[in-house]
Amino acid sequence: xxxxxxxxxxxxxxxxxxxxxxxxxxxxxxxxxxxxxxxxxxxxxxxxxxxxxxxxxxxxxxxxxxxxxxxxxxxxxxxxxxxxxxxxxxxxxxxxxxxxxxxxxxxxxxxxxxxxxxxxxxxxxxxxxxxxxxxxxxxxxxxxxxxxxxxxxxxxxxxxxxxxxxxxxxxxxxxxxxxxxxxxxxxxxxxxxxxxxxxxx
Amino acid sequence: xxxxxxxxxxxxxxxxxxxxxxxxxxxxxxxxxxxxxxxxxxxxxxxxxxxxxxxxxxxxxxxxxxxxxxxxxxxxxxxxxxxxxxxxxxxxxxxxxxxxxxxxxxxxxxxxxxxxxxxxxxxxxxxxxxxxxxxxxxxxxxxxxxxxxxxxxxxxxxxxxxxxxxxxxxxxxxxxxxxxxxxxxxxxxxxxxxxxxxxxxxxxxxxxxxxxxxxxxxxxxxxx
Numbered sequence: 468x469x470x471x472x473x474x475x476x477x478x479x480x481x482x483x484x485x486x487x488x489x490x491x492x493x494x495x496x497x498x499x500x501x502x503x504x505x506x507x508x509x510x511x512x513x514x515x516x517x518x519x520x521x522x523x524x525x526x527x528x529x530x531x532x533x534x535x536x537x538x539x540x541x542x543x544x545x546x547x548x549x550x551x552x553x554x555x556x557x558x559x560x561x562x563x564x565x566x567x568x569x570x571x572x573x574x575x576x577x578x579x580x581x582x583x584x585x586x587x588x589x590x591x592x593x594x595x596x597x598x599x600x601x602x603x604x605x606x607x608x609x610x611x612x613x614x615x616x617x618x619x620x621x622x623x624x625x626x627x628x629x630x631x632x633x634x635x636x637x638x639x640x641x642x643x644x645x646x647x648x649x650x651x652x653x654x655x656x657x658x659x660x661x662x663x664x665x666x667x668x
Numbered sequence: 669x670x671x672x673x674x675x676x677x678x679x680x681x682x683x684x685x686x687x688x689x690x691x692x693x694x695x696x697x698x699x700x701x702x703x704x705x706x707x708x709x710x711x712x713x714x715x716x717x718x719x720x721x722x723x724x725x726x727x728x729x730x731x732x733x734x735x736x737x738x739x740x741x742x743x744x745x746x747x748x749x750x751x752x753x754x755x756x757x758x759x760x761x762x763x764x765x766x767x768x769x770x771x772x773x774x775x776x777x778x779x780x781x782x783x784x785x786x787x788x789x790x791x792x793x794x795x796x797x798x799x800x801x802x803x804x805x806x807x808x809x810x811x812x813x814x815x816x817x818x819x820x821x822x823x824x825x826x827x828x829x830x831x832x833x834x835x836x837x838x839x840x841x842x843x844x845x846x847x848x849x850x851x852x853x854x855x856x857x858x859x860x861x862x863x864x865x866x867x868x869x870x871x872x873x874x875x876x877x878x879x880x881x882x883x884x885x886x887x888x889x890x891x892x
Contacts, residue, residue: 475758477795580795582761613757619801621751656752663717663745664755664766664813665737 476526482578483524487587490519490575498568507556510563517574523560533538534573535566544565583611595637611657622649669693670821670851671716675723677872684709686872687723692851694864696843698880699853700887701869709868711825711853715743719843727821744819748826750806759801760785760794766813767847784816788842812843819855824852828859857884 477483482490504510521531525585542562551556592602626645635641661667670692677685684706701707703847712718713725725732727739747753756762763781772780784790788808793801801809807827814822824843828836840859843850852859860866866883868876868890876886 475795497849580761581757582764607755610756610761613796614755618799621799653752656747656749657755659712659717660747660753661755663715663740663751663771664749665740667737 476524476530476577478525478578480524482520482574485578487583488590490521491584494571494575497571499562504564507560507563510560510567511569516562517570520574521570523576524574526574530577531570534577535570538566538569553562555578563659567640571656581610581613600653615653615657618653619650620644622646622653625649669728670849672713672727673727675720675722675725677713677718677756677826678708678721679709683719684872685713688869688872688875690721690867691756691851692865695849696864696865697849697851698860698866698883699851699869700855700857700860700866700884705869706872707853707869708825711745711823711851713882714821714823715740715745716892717745728847729865741817742820744813744814744822746811746822746824746827748831749830750803750810753810753813754798754806757797759790759796759798762798762809763813763816765846766816780816782881784812785829788852802835804831804838807831807839811839815846821849821851822846824850825852826854826856827852828854828856828886854886857887860884 481650485493494509501510501513504513528619542565546558546562549561553561588609589602589606592600595602595605624647626649629645630638630641670690672688672690672692674692675685675688675760678684684692688710696875699707701835709718712725713720713732716725716732716739719725719733719736720768728742730739732739741850754762756765760781764777765783767777770777782791782794786809790801790808790812792803793809798806798809807830811827827843828839828841829841836859838870843852843859852863855859860880863880866876866880867874867877868883870890875890878886
């Protein structure tokens with residue numbers, strides 16, 4: 468959850484000051500480069516570069532680890548499978564490739580405010596206007612999605628607690644029904660709040 | 669000024685309000701009533717979120733049926749559950765969301781957001797995700813997002829119901845310091861003690877309309 472919305476670490480590093488568009492373009496270029504790098508030595512250099520970028524950003528070790536941590540088991544499994552189907556150097560490079568790409572993407576979220584990302588996406592989505600779509604609404608939709616993740620997660624926790632209190636924790640239906648009802652109710656309330664805050668005016 | 673003239677509201681089969689007439693000019697107006705009495709609907713009438721099935725509501729002399737957008741710019745609304753009201757992922761972004769239609773330069777928007785957050789003690793949380801705030805802080809954030817637009821009237825639907833004593837008191841303090849007209853729907857009776865006028869709603873009608881002591885006395889007797 469935190470990786471999605473709680474990521475931004477305020478700061479004044481050069482990475483923080485770069486426009487969101489430049490960072491996203493840079494991310495695309497770097498990930499492509501990672502795919503093209505073959506020898507493990509080159510990937511080791513890339514790893515040093517990524518570590519240096521993290522150092523420049525000044526987000527701290529905890530924030531950095533939080534970006535990679537969710538994929539640690541996946542990376543381990545990938546390494547194991549690659550070791551079997553390929554060889555050691557292949558396993559090292561493909562695992563490193565995935566982890567570094569995720570670390571770089573995490574670095575973008577850590578140093579970019581959601582509002583700036585949204586503003587950039589809004590500009591990119593501007594051509595959608597010709598298809599009859601409002602770019603502002605599209606980017607608002609993304610913001611609302613980000614905002615709703617922790618809300619629905621909290622709702623799920625509350626429902627699970629209520630189930631446990633009543634001793635019906637094993638029933639999937641007893642979990643799903645109140646969760647869906649709660650989510651729909653939240654959607655209603657959110658719509659009302661958006662209207663009150665003048666979205667359609 | 670808010671004027672309701674013989675307002676009926678029907679939601680599906682149920683008649684939620686049955687002939688409400690009132691003119692609200694006082695600076696502090698409270699509304700109390702049992703669950704399901706129609707008081708939340710009454711609050712939503714005041715900014716055009718709910719439209720009367722018959723009768724009329726005018727705010728600033730404008731009919732809510734035809735000028736809902738204009739009226740909503742002048743009437744801020746605070747909901748019970750701040751989670752539904754906070755629409756942006758981080759604190760400062762949510763306050764800035766209110767200002768997006770103002771066409772202000774970026775620095776001016778940032779300055780107003782910062783000032784408002786400072787005034788209500790949320791400045792240090794500006795860049796935090798909204799879901800890291802406590803319930804009381806979330807309600808303050810929702811209030812910031814409303815007040816940054818400097819509405820002429822503020823309508824609150826049970827603003828302290830989900831708050832602990834300290835945060836209820838803080839919201840009450842903020843409420844007292846506001847220069848604008850405030851209409852508060854609440855179960856928090858002490859909040860209304862120094863109000864100018866209190867309405868008691870029961871089964872879709874206003875059954876008492878007086879100073880706080882008299883109206884709350886009536887309400888207590890009714891609930892006994």
